[in-house]
Structures are given as C-alpha cells and as structure tokens.
Amino acid sequence: MLAVLGILSLAAVRTTASLWPIPRSMQSGSTFLKLPSQFNVTVSVPSPPADLLDAVKELNWYLANDQLQRLVVGRGAYDAQDIESAPTLTSLMLSLEDGAEVNSISAEAVKAIDIRSEGYQLDIPADGSTATLVANSTLGLYRGLTTFSQFWYEYAGQVYMTSAPISIQDSPAYPYRGFMLDTARHYFPTTDIIRTLDAMSWVKLNMFHWHITDSQSFPLYVAEFPELAQQGAYSSEDVYTPQDIQDIITYANQKGIDVMLEIDTPGHTTSIAASHPEYVACNQASPWATYANEPPAGQLRFTDPAVVNFTTQLFGAVAKTVPGTLFSSGGDELNIPCYRDDNRTQGELNSTGLTLEEALSNFTQSTHAALIAEGKTPVVWEEMVLDHNVTLSNDTIVLVWISSANAAAVAAKNYRIVQAPSDYFYLDCGASEWIGDTPEATSWCDPFKTWQKSYTFDPLANMTDSQKSLVLGGEQLLWTEQSSPTNLDPIVWPRAASSAEVFWTGATGPDGARLNVTEALPRLHDLRFRMVQRGVGAIALQPLWCALRPHACDINS
Amino acid sequence: MLAVLGILSLAAVRTTASLWPIPRSMQSGSTFLKLPSQFNVTVSVPSPPADLLDAVKELNWYLANDQLQRLVVGRGAYDAQDIESAPTLTSLMLSLEDGAEVNSISAEAVKAIDIRSEGYQLDIPADGSTATLVANSTLGLYRGLTTFSQFWYEYAGQVYMTSAPISIQDSPAYPYRGFMLDTARHYFPTTDIIRTLDAMSWVKLNMFHWHITDSQSFPLYVAEFPELAQQGAYSSEDVYTPQDIQDIITYANQKGIDVMLEIDTPGHTTSIAASHPEYVACNQASPWATYANEPPAGQLRFTDPAVVNFTTQLFGAVAKTVPGTLFSSGGDELNIPCYRDDNRTQGELNSTGLTLEEALSNFTQSTHAALIAEGKTPVVWEEMVLDHNVTLSNDTIVLVWISSANAAAVAAKNYRIVQAPSDYFYLDCGASEWIGDTPEATSWCDPFKTWQKSYTFDPLANMTDSQKSLVLGGEQLLWTEQSSPTNLDPIVWPRAASSAEVFWTGATGPDGARLNVTEALPRLHDLRFRMVQRGVGAIALQPLWCALRPHACDINS
CATH class of the missing domain: 3.30.379.10 (Chitobiase/beta-hexosaminidase domain 2-like)
Structure with missing residues (x-):
C-alpha cells in the first residue's frame, strides 16, 4: 500500500x-x-x-x-x-x-x-x-x-x-494564515484592498491584518473622533469611512477572511498630533533619528491620564464596529529618549512616582480592557513581552517580527504566537534605504525576501513539544514606505502565497515529503498565471520559457 | 554677481x-x-x-x-x-x-x-x-x-x-541617453512599449535600445525569415509584426527617440533552433550551466558558412527596415565549452584550419558588413573587444555592462562607449536568484540598484582627458527574467530617470554644484507623481509624508 x-x-x-x-x-x-x-x-x-x-x-x-x-x-x-x-x-x-x-x-x-x-x-x-x-x-x-x-x-x-x-x-495545519497591509505610509483605495482580499481567498489566507494607522497618516474615520482622520489623513480623499470599513470587512468575511485591525500605540502615533498635539511627545522632533526608527518622530504621552482615557475610548469605539475577535494594539519600536526629553512626561512621572514601564503597563491594561470589553483578544508586537514589563492577559497573542530567532523567547513566556519575522516574511525588504541623503545605503532588512526564502520557513523552529501549540500560524507583511497602489500586486503576489502554503499545508506535503521549492515552483507558476488571468498583476518568477518547462531551469537541469 | x-x-x-x-x-x-x-x-x-x-x-x-x-x-x-x-x-x-x-x-x-x-x-x-x-x-x-x-x-x-x-x-551633456528593454525573456505588448516611450520622452531619453530576441524567444517577425518568429516566438500572439515595429519606431521618433534594435548573436540564440536546429550548437544541452549563463543553452554555429550567410542576410533584412543609424549585433556571454563539445563546430575548424576566434572574427565582419551596407553603425557588448580578438570597424560602439570598471579598458582600445554597467544601471537586480532549486540564493547582480546608486554614476570615471570624448552616454536596462507587463512600470520608473539626468545634465547642475541625491529627491518625487498622473505606474520612493515635506526625511533632518 x-x-x-x-x-x-x-x-x-x-x-x-x-x-x-x-x-x-x-x-x-x-x-x-x-x-x-x-x-x-x-x-x-x-x-x-x-x-x-x-x-x-x-x-x-x-x-x-x-x-x-x-x-x-x-x-x-x-x-x-x-x-x-x-x-x-x-x-x-x-x-x-x-x-x-x-x-x-x-x-x-x-x-x-x-x-x-x-x-x-x-x-x-x-x-x-x-x-x-x-x-x-x-x-x-x-x-x-x-x-x-x-x-x-x-x-x-x-x-x-x-x-x-x-x-x-x-x-x-495552522488556524492563523494572514497578510498584513500598511495603509498609513501610503493610502490604498478600497478597490485595491478588495482585489487583495480576492487574491488572499484564492490561497486560503484567512486573516487580513490591517495596519490602518501610523505616524505618517491616520486614514481611519472614527465616528466618535472624527478629527483624527480629518486632520491626520493625507487628505480628505485618503480616508476609510465607516462605510468603507464595513464594506471591506463584509467582503472579506464572505471570502472566508477575518479582519484584524491594528491601531498601533503608543509609538507610531505622530498623525494623532495633527488633531491632538497635546497627546503626543516629541512630535516631529529633530533629529528624528534620536526619537524614532523612521521619520516623523512622535509617540503618545501614555503617562497622561487624558491620553490613557482617549486611547481607551478610541479602542472601544473602533473595536465595537468590527466583528472579528482579534484586535492589535501595536506596541512596537517604543522610543525611550522621546519620553526622556519630554517635560510633560517627566513631570507626570515625577508627580505619580511611577516608572515609565509602570505607566506603560497601566496604559496597556486600560486600552486592552477596552478591547476585552468588546470581546476582542488583544494582539501585540513582540517588544511588549520581550522588551517591556507590561502586564498582559494570558491569552494575548504576540506578533514576532524583529527576527525569527525571537519566537522561542516569546514561547518561553507562554504567549501564543503569530510568525511574522522580518527575516522571512517582510515583502518590502530589498529596495534599499528610502531615507533621504543616504546614497548607496542598504536598509536594515535587505536583502529581498524571495518566495523561496519564505517558503523554507519552519513555523516550529526552536520550539519544545509543549510550546508548539502556541504557534497559531503566521503572515507575510507589506510595509508601504516604498509601496503604493502602483506596485501593490507585483510586490505582494505571488510571494505572499508562499506562507499561505507553509501555514495551510504545514511541514509536509500530501506525498509525505518535506515541502521544497523544487516541487513547489511549477505550482506557483500556475497560481501566478491564474492570478494574472483574474486581474491581479502578480510578478513573473522566471522567463516564460522556464514556466512552460517544469524543472528545465533548475540549477542542475 | x-x-x-x-x-x-x-x-x-x-x-x-x-x-x-x-x-x-x-x-x-x-x-x-x-x-x-x-x-x-x-x-x-x-x-x-x-x-x-x-x-x-x-x-x-x-x-x-x-x-x-x-x-x-x-x-x-x-x-x-x-x-x-x-x-x-x-x-x-x-x-x-x-x-x-x-x-x-x-x-x-x-x-x-x-x-x-x-x-x-x-x-x-x-x-x-x-x-x-x-x-x-x-x-x-x-x-x-x-x-x-x-x-x-x-x-x-x-x-x-x-x-x-x-x-x-x-x-x-551626452548624445546617447537610453533605456534598454528585453522583450525575449518576456513579451511586452505594443501598448506597454508605447507607454514606456512616452515616459522616456518626458525625461528626454533619446534611445530605445530594443533587445528584441534572445535564447528564450524570437518575437521578431522578419519577412524574409518568417519561420524564426513562427517557430521561435512564445506563441503566435507574442510576435512583433513588421507593422508593430514600424508603429513603435514611428511613435518613438515623433517623441524624439531613436530605436536601436539588437539581434543578439552568436550567443543568446537558442530560439533560432526552433526553426533552424542545424544552425545552433548545444541546443538546450544539459547541464545548461556548462553551456550558458542561464537556461536554455544554445549558440549559433558561426564556424558554418551557412550560418554566417543566414545571419548576414538576417541582419541586412532587419536593418533595412529601421531608420536609426545604430544597430546592435550583441556579442555577450559567448560560451566556449558549447563549441568545444559540438562536433560540427570542431569539424569545421579542423577542415578550415581556423581557430574559434578567427572564425568569430570572420562571422562578425560579415554580419557587421551587412549592417554597414544599410548605413548602420555596429554596436556590440564589451566582450567583443575585451575578451575576443575580433576585427571591428573603428567606429563600432561598445556597450559596457559587466562592470563600470571595464569602461577604461574599452576606452584604452579607442572605441566609443555607451555606459550600461550592471553595478549601477541594471534595473532587474535585487530580486535574488530565479534559477529553480536554489532556495535562499542571491543572484550575481544583487543588491537592488537604487535610483541613488545610478544617480551617483560618473560617466567619465577613470578616463583620461583624451578618452572622455569616447563616452557617448549611457542607459539603464531591464532584463526581463523576472519582469513582465505586470511590473514593468514600477520596476522601471522613476529609476530609469536617474541616468536620464546624469547623461542630460552631466556632472553639475545649473547652480554649478555636483549633482547630488539630496537636491534631486524632491524633483524626482515630483516627476514620479507626474508620471502617475499621466498613467505610468511609477513606484513610490518614500512615504507620502516625506514627499510632501522636502528634506524632512533626510538622514540628519
């Protein structure tokens, strides 16, 4: 047999x-x-x-x-x-x-x-x-x-x-199979997102992680806080209205895709300063490199009770409008000098006697409580558990992004994990530095992450047997510093299908053999051509000559 | 003053x-x-x-x-x-x-x-x-x-x-300001080429270097040799008819752009074997890596008088249909083992007493004579003068591609130069290896060539004063192993505008200062947005936040 x-x-x-x-x-x-x-x-x-x-x-x-x-x-x-x-x-x-x-x-x-x-x-x-x-x-x-x-x-x-x-x-094999899109560095019209959801559904991805706001813009219109988008979006055109968001979520859900919104806090929030400058420390401070990983600098003054209250209300207001059970509060790349040099933050700390970490924990507990009250499970980036001493509910889910090597440390703390490591899954890497006045500079996450690289990802690497069940799955991600609607399809597809198979099929294929790029390539060509036929401008992987001749362009062929 | x-x-x-x-x-x-x-x-x-x-x-x-x-x-x-x-x-x-x-x-x-x-x-x-x-x-x-x-x-x-x-x-500053497109690894419909010509005209590029055939396909319909495209194109749809070619040339010329066709010979000619297997040595031979730089292997048997005659007739037939004065016969990446292991080639050499190099020189002189007879100036890739002992007319123009360091050696031989170095101008680099069965492999020409990198190119580097006039200009190039109509615009634009300025404006701007990326970036943003408005999907260079705030995203801002 x-x-x-x-x-x-x-x-x-x-x-x-x-x-x-x-x-x-x-x-x-x-x-x-x-x-x-x-x-x-x-x-x-x-x-x-x-x-x-x-x-x-x-x-x-x-x-x-x-x-x-x-x-x-x-x-x-x-x-x-x-x-x-x-x-x-x-x-x-x-x-x-x-x-x-x-x-x-x-x-x-x-x-x-x-x-x-x-x-x-x-x-x-x-x-x-x-x-x-x-x-x-x-x-x-x-x-x-x-x-x-x-x-x-x-x-x-x-x-x-x-x-x-x-x-x-x-x-x-895994219940979380996602794709993340950043709509804050560049805005993407609803039609682009709908087309992306279609392509996701074709490869059985089931989670659209929508990194909807960031320091550069706040395109999310919130009925209770209309000023955020009115002042913080790139323009009045570059806004997701409540109707847009419902349309996108409804469309996604019908295609078997859940939507996880992310309002990244307390870092990555300069755009909130457009309507609430009093809430933001080191707002567009110079030199930006002292105060942020990329321009512009600006972070929520989470030591301020008014900011805690605002953010908690904001999370509750947004969370109640979305049907999914996951909601990300962000939490990556918190810059400490920003708070060190902010008189108001230092004043708050002095008057309360709290440390910055204690205040961060209070802030997070309050904002997460608003999510939990709306039936959501909070999701955070890895720094919240690896770099900060924040009290989180046990069922919090952690996005591992800095390095695949960090998953083990998160697992050691017994949190559930979504694998989103930059060294395998960051679709934006490889275009080199976009910061101005830096000729010939490579970027922190070069080189380009090929589909082959992401395909070789092992979701359970370095996990003990008892930790393996903590891995919910993973996602490829498009940060959009250098992406916009003009290159969305070719930069995402078919590469984002790579992890879709890793997390659906798991380590071995139906023939019992370990997934491998050689077997996979002809199928990925087929998928890519089907995507193009369906109107998604997926990039070519090889000359057509090779696509028509499986394995003829393998290295030893 | x-x-x-x-x-x-x-x-x-x-x-x-x-x-x-x-x-x-x-x-x-x-x-x-x-x-x-x-x-x-x-x-x-x-x-x-x-x-x-x-x-x-x-x-x-x-x-x-x-x-x-x-x-x-x-x-x-x-x-x-x-x-x-x-x-x-x-x-x-x-x-x-x-x-x-x-x-x-x-x-x-x-x-x-x-x-x-x-x-x-x-x-x-x-x-x-x-x-x-x-x-x-x-x-x-x-x-x-x-x-x-x-x-x-x-x-x-x-x-x-x-x-x-x-x-x-x-x-x-320079009379040759080009862009090269490879339409053999992937076919590009006429509309894509027309749109590309428009974009070229906007930045005053004046030479469309059309690498129209290669080993993977032969999309050029030649009235005298209809079998070449009929058998060698990817399909009957993937053919440039004489009317297509005239339409493209007419359109280009009206936009101030000359067209230089390239029929790459004697290497890069496997596709000719589809209709003339007798003309091609090591046709799809295995392992391809022994016989070619990329699959499939296959090179013209230039020692064969019938092949010399065929190629000479082909060049004459095509050259007479195009109005420009430049025509490229190619000449890159000639693989010697292909001929070493080809019995027919070795038989010819034995019977004539010629060396391979002497036969190559005879072949080149014959094919170039056909070009010259039609009023064309022959153009060749650098190997024809640096690696081979080929007799060329003095006015032959040499495309430097392997490395910018090789321009000086070409100048030392007193040939005119078009700067097309892979280390600055290859738009396809940075996507890593496309050869199958090579997980995680980087490609020979990684990393990605940023617009900043190409912008810092010095056309006259390492030239003596008397050699400087040999530099006619240069071009950025798109080889299309991993490119097709789905990513044409974002992979080419606005990057190909970088050399357009280097070769139009020259070393210094109107303010007398050396061209530099810091001054250039806001203008390049402007160009990119204008291209998008005109229907060319140029890629974003920075978050919109930065594009709206010149220099706010510079490294020391």
Missing part, C-alpha cells in the same frame, strides 16, 4: 500543478475531465446562506472566465487530444456533514481563531459521475470550492482538468 | 522642483503664473512639420490633463492665494534660429548620434508677456516643450506655475 501511494504521489506531482496550497492529503490520477457549458453545482444544504450561494456563483464565474491555458510547451494545444476523449463532469454536489450547524461563511470566518472549521473533503471521480464536496461548515465548503476552482484549464473554449480521479481530505 | 547667482540658485532649488532632468543652465524666480483656459501656442516655423504640431497638441493635452497638485503640505490649497494674484501667461511662441533647417522631429531624432541638435532656449517672463522657445531644430523645440510642460501644477481647475521668470539655455 505504501508503494502504491508512492506511485500515486509521483503522478500527483506531475498532474496537479494547479493546486496552491497543496492539500494535506490527496490522491490523484491522470484522467482528463471536461465541463459542459452549463455546469451544475447542487447545494444540498438546508436554507443555504446567501454567501454560500454567492460562492457557488463565484466558482462558476472562475470556471467560465479564468481561461488559463496550461503551462506546457504548446499550451492548451498540447492537451487537445486528451480533451477530446475526456468524460464530461456534469455536476458537483455540496453538503454538510450530519449535524453540522448551518451558518453563513461570514459568521464562520469571524469565529474565535481556535474554533474555526475550515476542513473539507473533495472527491472528483474519473468517469464523469457527480463530484462531491463535504465539510463540517460553510467555511469548509468555501475552502473546498477554492480548491475545486484551481483544477481547471481552458483551451479552444473547452474547460478541462487533467488529474481525475481526485480524492482530497484537507484542513489547515 | 556671483552672490546674486547664489541666491537665485537657492531659489531655484526651492521653486523648480518640477524639472527633470534639470537644465544645464537656468535662472528662475518665485513669481506665480497661471494659464488661461485657452493657452495659445504659436508655431512660428515655416511649413511646420506635422509631428511638431502634434507635439504642441500633446503639450496642451498635458497642461489640461496632468492635474498634478504640488507636493507640499496642503497640496494645491497651499498655493491658493499666490494663484489668485498671479499674472496670466497667455501664449508661448516657438521659433527656430535663423538659418535652421526645417525637418520633422522624427527626421532629427534618427540623425547620426553625433550630429543631433537637441538644445533649446526657453524664456518665461514673470509679467504674463509671451514666453519664447527657440532652438536650432524641431527636436530642440520638442525638448523645450517637454521642459515647459513640467512647470505646471493644478489646483481647483486652475493651471499655474511657481517660479517665473524663467530663463533656460539647455542642451544635453
């Missing part, structure tokens, strides 16, 4: 170039199937939720419009004979397991991260009889539909696949 | 953020001017050529449609008061110097590189009286119109500028 599996998995490598992330368990064949012009998807779910029916419509849209020719020499023509003799698959039947609750995809997508159900079973017989997709939730069905949609190519108007029979049992 | 000039040049830095490349001689003030809804451009040229009239229409289009708000805090609103009280400039008068020949821009653009006339004088009075643009050729007028178009911002429907009076006397 093992030998047979071995043969099957070789076939799988050859014929299932289309799946990303690769399912955790899969058997596949080499029979071609084609679709009729009217493909029938039956939703055998009682009172099916509207977003599940929309997902079926979306599947049919992709089947009809992807028009992706297979990446082989000759493209679709290479398959012409096999297509002609292929059986026709006329229908796909969706159903839930017995006893499964029927909720909308959206409702499932925003459940607490540890109780989400994303698994599914997909069977596509080789004889044209009905394919079946079964899951324990509508979210699982949505993941299965996504897998199903990736099998199909088109040639001369005929939609077909190459690898029946298919039997897939799949579920994610 | 020097003191006054000093003050003027400080003002110039503050108020002429809009010009790129900066003129070689300029005086400017700080008076605002605005345009009426109907701006009058008078072309005082006898029988003005159609492309000059088109250029005037283009100017009016940009004036009406750029709608670029100035990059200051508050954007256009910052200027509202100054706009209101500004005099109105109602007209611009174009004329040629006494005795100047009247030719079309297109005809001027394809003159021999050493006799082109691109200079102009532009005066914009501060009182609203007629601005004047005078040149010795229509090409000079076109350059002046380009400069004129960069002064203008828009706010609340009003087009205005900030720095009258203006007096500019300008002409390029």
Whole structure:
C-alpha cells in the first residue's frame, strides 16, 4: 500500500500543478475531465446562506472566465487530444456533514481563531459521475470550492482538468494564515484592498491584518473622533469611512477572511498630533533619528491620564464596529529618549512616582480592557513581552517580527504566537534605504525576501513539544514606505502565497515529503498565471520559457 | 554677481522642483503664473512639420490633463492665494534660429548620434508677456516643450506655475541617453512599449535600445525569415509584426527617440533552433550551466558558412527596415565549452584550419558588413573587444555592462562607449536568484540598484582627458527574467530617470554644484507623481509624508 501511494504521489506531482496550497492529503490520477457549458453545482444544504450561494456563483464565474491555458510547451494545444476523449463532469454536489450547524461563511470566518472549521473533503471521480464536496461548515465548503476552482484549464473554449480521479481530505495545519497591509505610509483605495482580499481567498489566507494607522497618516474615520482622520489623513480623499470599513470587512468575511485591525500605540502615533498635539511627545522632533526608527518622530504621552482615557475610548469605539475577535494594539519600536526629553512626561512621572514601564503597563491594561470589553483578544508586537514589563492577559497573542530567532523567547513566556519575522516574511525588504541623503545605503532588512526564502520557513523552529501549540500560524507583511497602489500586486503576489502554503499545508506535503521549492515552483507558476488571468498583476518568477518547462531551469537541469 | 547667482540658485532649488532632468543652465524666480483656459501656442516655423504640431497638441493635452497638485503640505490649497494674484501667461511662441533647417522631429531624432541638435532656449517672463522657445531644430523645440510642460501644477481647475521668470539655455551633456528593454525573456505588448516611450520622452531619453530576441524567444517577425518568429516566438500572439515595429519606431521618433534594435548573436540564440536546429550548437544541452549563463543553452554555429550567410542576410533584412543609424549585433556571454563539445563546430575548424576566434572574427565582419551596407553603425557588448580578438570597424560602439570598471579598458582600445554597467544601471537586480532549486540564493547582480546608486554614476570615471570624448552616454536596462507587463512600470520608473539626468545634465547642475541625491529627491518625487498622473505606474520612493515635506526625511533632518 505504501508503494502504491508512492506511485500515486509521483503522478500527483506531475498532474496537479494547479493546486496552491497543496492539500494535506490527496490522491490523484491522470484522467482528463471536461465541463459542459452549463455546469451544475447542487447545494444540498438546508436554507443555504446567501454567501454560500454567492460562492457557488463565484466558482462558476472562475470556471467560465479564468481561461488559463496550461503551462506546457504548446499550451492548451498540447492537451487537445486528451480533451477530446475526456468524460464530461456534469455536476458537483455540496453538503454538510450530519449535524453540522448551518451558518453563513461570514459568521464562520469571524469565529474565535481556535474554533474555526475550515476542513473539507473533495472527491472528483474519473468517469464523469457527480463530484462531491463535504465539510463540517460553510467555511469548509468555501475552502473546498477554492480548491475545486484551481483544477481547471481552458483551451479552444473547452474547460478541462487533467488529474481525475481526485480524492482530497484537507484542513489547515495552522488556524492563523494572514497578510498584513500598511495603509498609513501610503493610502490604498478600497478597490485595491478588495482585489487583495480576492487574491488572499484564492490561497486560503484567512486573516487580513490591517495596519490602518501610523505616524505618517491616520486614514481611519472614527465616528466618535472624527478629527483624527480629518486632520491626520493625507487628505480628505485618503480616508476609510465607516462605510468603507464595513464594506471591506463584509467582503472579506464572505471570502472566508477575518479582519484584524491594528491601531498601533503608543509609538507610531505622530498623525494623532495633527488633531491632538497635546497627546503626543516629541512630535516631529529633530533629529528624528534620536526619537524614532523612521521619520516623523512622535509617540503618545501614555503617562497622561487624558491620553490613557482617549486611547481607551478610541479602542472601544473602533473595536465595537468590527466583528472579528482579534484586535492589535501595536506596541512596537517604543522610543525611550522621546519620553526622556519630554517635560510633560517627566513631570507626570515625577508627580505619580511611577516608572515609565509602570505607566506603560497601566496604559496597556486600560486600552486592552477596552478591547476585552468588546470581546476582542488583544494582539501585540513582540517588544511588549520581550522588551517591556507590561502586564498582559494570558491569552494575548504576540506578533514576532524583529527576527525569527525571537519566537522561542516569546514561547518561553507562554504567549501564543503569530510568525511574522522580518527575516522571512517582510515583502518590502530589498529596495534599499528610502531615507533621504543616504546614497548607496542598504536598509536594515535587505536583502529581498524571495518566495523561496519564505517558503523554507519552519513555523516550529526552536520550539519544545509543549510550546508548539502556541504557534497559531503566521503572515507575510507589506510595509508601504516604498509601496503604493502602483506596485501593490507585483510586490505582494505571488510571494505572499508562499506562507499561505507553509501555514495551510504545514511541514509536509500530501506525498509525505518535506515541502521544497523544487516541487513547489511549477505550482506557483500556475497560481501566478491564474492570478494574472483574474486581474491581479502578480510578478513573473522566471522567463516564460522556464514556466512552460517544469524543472528545465533548475540549477542542475 | 556671483552672490546674486547664489541666491537665485537657492531659489531655484526651492521653486523648480518640477524639472527633470534639470537644465544645464537656468535662472528662475518665485513669481506665480497661471494659464488661461485657452493657452495659445504659436508655431512660428515655416511649413511646420506635422509631428511638431502634434507635439504642441500633446503639450496642451498635458497642461489640461496632468492635474498634478504640488507636493507640499496642503497640496494645491497651499498655493491658493499666490494663484489668485498671479499674472496670466497667455501664449508661448516657438521659433527656430535663423538659418535652421526645417525637418520633422522624427527626421532629427534618427540623425547620426553625433550630429543631433537637441538644445533649446526657453524664456518665461514673470509679467504674463509671451514666453519664447527657440532652438536650432524641431527636436530642440520638442525638448523645450517637454521642459515647459513640467512647470505646471493644478489646483481647483486652475493651471499655474511657481517660479517665473524663467530663463533656460539647455542642451544635453551626452548624445546617447537610453533605456534598454528585453522583450525575449518576456513579451511586452505594443501598448506597454508605447507607454514606456512616452515616459522616456518626458525625461528626454533619446534611445530605445530594443533587445528584441534572445535564447528564450524570437518575437521578431522578419519577412524574409518568417519561420524564426513562427517557430521561435512564445506563441503566435507574442510576435512583433513588421507593422508593430514600424508603429513603435514611428511613435518613438515623433517623441524624439531613436530605436536601436539588437539581434543578439552568436550567443543568446537558442530560439533560432526552433526553426533552424542545424544552425545552433548545444541546443538546450544539459547541464545548461556548462553551456550558458542561464537556461536554455544554445549558440549559433558561426564556424558554418551557412550560418554566417543566414545571419548576414538576417541582419541586412532587419536593418533595412529601421531608420536609426545604430544597430546592435550583441556579442555577450559567448560560451566556449558549447563549441568545444559540438562536433560540427570542431569539424569545421579542423577542415578550415581556423581557430574559434578567427572564425568569430570572420562571422562578425560579415554580419557587421551587412549592417554597414544599410548605413548602420555596429554596436556590440564589451566582450567583443575585451575578451575576443575580433576585427571591428573603428567606429563600432561598445556597450559596457559587466562592470563600470571595464569602461577604461574599452576606452584604452579607442572605441566609443555607451555606459550600461550592471553595478549601477541594471534595473532587474535585487530580486535574488530565479534559477529553480536554489532556495535562499542571491543572484550575481544583487543588491537592488537604487535610483541613488545610478544617480551617483560618473560617466567619465577613470578616463583620461583624451578618452572622455569616447563616452557617448549611457542607459539603464531591464532584463526581463523576472519582469513582465505586470511590473514593468514600477520596476522601471522613476529609476530609469536617474541616468536620464546624469547623461542630460552631466556632472553639475545649473547652480554649478555636483549633482547630488539630496537636491534631486524632491524633483524626482515630483516627476514620479507626474508620471502617475499621466498613467505610468511609477513606484513610490518614500512615504507620502516625506514627499510632501522636502528634506524632512533626510538622514540628519
């Protein structure tokens, strides 16, 4: 039986170039199937939720419009004979397991991260009889539909696949699979975010970490604090209105993606000074390099009770408008000289007798209490547990970013971890320094993080067995000092799909072998071309010559 | 007088953020001017050529449609008061110097590189009286119109500028200012090339070096050799037809840009084997790394008289269809083991008694003779003069690419030079290795070449006084192993504008100071935003916060 599996998995490598992330368990064949012009998807779910029916419509849209020719020499023509003799698959039947609750995809997508159900079973017989997709939730069905949609190519108007029979049992290795976008260094119109969410859904990412504000701008319109965006956004155009935010969250949730907002505090808050200068220490102070990691300097005066109150109110006001259970309060790169040289901060410390660290802990406890009161689990950057002596609730989740080496230290403190290390996952690295008056300078996070680099990330490196369950997953991140809508798609895709597979599939593929870049490259080409067909301007990974000839451009080929 | 000039040049830095490349001689003030809804451009040229009239229409289009708000805090609103009280400039008068020949821009653009006339004088009075643009050729007028178009911002429907009076006397420091695009690793539709030509014209680049074929594909349709594209292009869609090529050249010439085609030989020719396998040695031989710098291996059997004849005919057939005077025969990265292990090549050498180098010289003399017969000056990559013992005509132009350090060796051989060094000008560097099965590998030309790096290039480094005149100029280059239409704009722009200024303005700016990145950055931001307004997706250089605050993000700010 093992030998047979071995043969099957070789076939799988050859014929299932289309799946990303690769399912955790899969058997596949080499029979071609084609679709009729009217493909029938039956939703055998009682009172099916509207977003599940929309997902079926979306599947049919992709089947009809992807028009992706297979990446082989000759493209679709290479398959012409096999297509002609292929059986026709006329229908796909969706159903839930017995006893499964029927909720909308959206409702499932925003459940607490540890109780989400994303698994599914997909069977596509080789004889044209009905394919079946079964899951324990509508979210699982949505993941299965996504897998199903990736099998199909088109040639001369005929939609077909190459690898029946298919039997897939799949579920994610990690519950948190994210992508972070910074909309404060540059503003991204809603349409760019919607397109990014689409691409995320194609690779089963389930968390949009929205770093929405920072020192450079405050594009988040908050009904209770309208002045923040009115004064702190780049312009009145560069604002996310409450309607924009609801539209984005609703769209994301329907695509199986939760949204985690981040209002980074107490650092990275210069933009708050535009409307509340009294709340911000070292506001645009010079030299900025003394007071911040990048310009402009400016941090909340968290020793001031008015600032604690303001931030707590702000967090509560925003948290109550979003359905997800995670909310990030930030907490990275706190600059100490900023407070040392701020008379008001020093005055507060003198009058209260608190240390800066004690005041920071009070501030964090108050702001996190506002999140917890709204049912949110607080999320922080690693410095909050590694560099500062802040009292946090035990279930706080920590984003590891400075270095992958720091995850072990966070785990040692028994916090749950999201892996977002700059040495693997920072999509902005490699463009060298953007600070002015620095000819030829490299940046702190050069070189460029290739998809190969991120693909080799080991989520459980340096974890003891008992710590492994602390790793919730991870995310690739786009900080936007040098990015804007003009380069969003090529700088993110397909690279951000790399960690999507690492955290969905885990350490080993369906053939039992460790994930490796050599096996992955043809599939990633396929994904990239499918993304381009769907309107996402993903960057090319190799000359087309190589993309059409799997492994011909490997180093030892 | 020097003191006054000093003050003027400080003002110039503050108020002429809009010009790129900066003129070689300029005086400017700080008076605002605005345009009426109907701006009058008078072309005082006898029988003005159609492309000059088109250029005037283009100017009016940009004036009406750029709608670029100035990059200051508050954007256009910052200027509202100054706009209101500004005099109105109602007209611009174009004329040629006494005795100047009247030719079309297109005809001027394809003159021999050493006799082109691109200079102009532009005066914009501060009182609203007629601005004047005078040149010795229509090409000079076109350059002046380009400069004129960069002064203008828009706010609340009003087009205005900030720095009258203006007096500019300008002409390029170097006659060759290029950009190279590789359309063989990836194909680029005509629309992408047209858009790129537009952007080139905005920064006064005057040479489109079109690396049109390579080992991966042969997208050039040649009437006499239709099989080359029919078999060697990626697909029947991925072909430049004779009409496409004429359309592109015509468009380029009208924008003051010459086109230098390159058919790279005898290396980089695997794609010819698709239709003529008998002409190609080590065709897709394995391991490719033994036989080529990148996959696939394959080089013309230049020892074979049939191949010499074919290549000579091919060069003649293509050269006769293009109006420019430069044509590149390539000649880079010739792989010797490919010929060592090729029985046919070794047989030819044995039967003729020639060495490989002698045969290469014969091949090159024959193919270059075909170019010269069509009135072209041959252009080659540096190996043809540094690594090989090839007889070349004295006026051959050499592209220095491997390293900027190699220019001196080429100059020592008394060849004219185009500076295209990978260590400054390769736009593709920094994305790391694209060869498969190489996790975490850096590429030969990492790191990323920032605009700052290319901007600090010294065209005359290591040249003796007598050698300096050999430097015709230079170009930035996009090799497209990892580039395609999805990332063309952001990977090229605004970086390729960096060398456009180095080779137009030369070592020193109009204030007499050495070009430096600190002065340049606000102007480059301005150019980038204008490009985006005109539909070219140039990448952001800094957070918008920095772009709106010149020098606030400098390292010591």
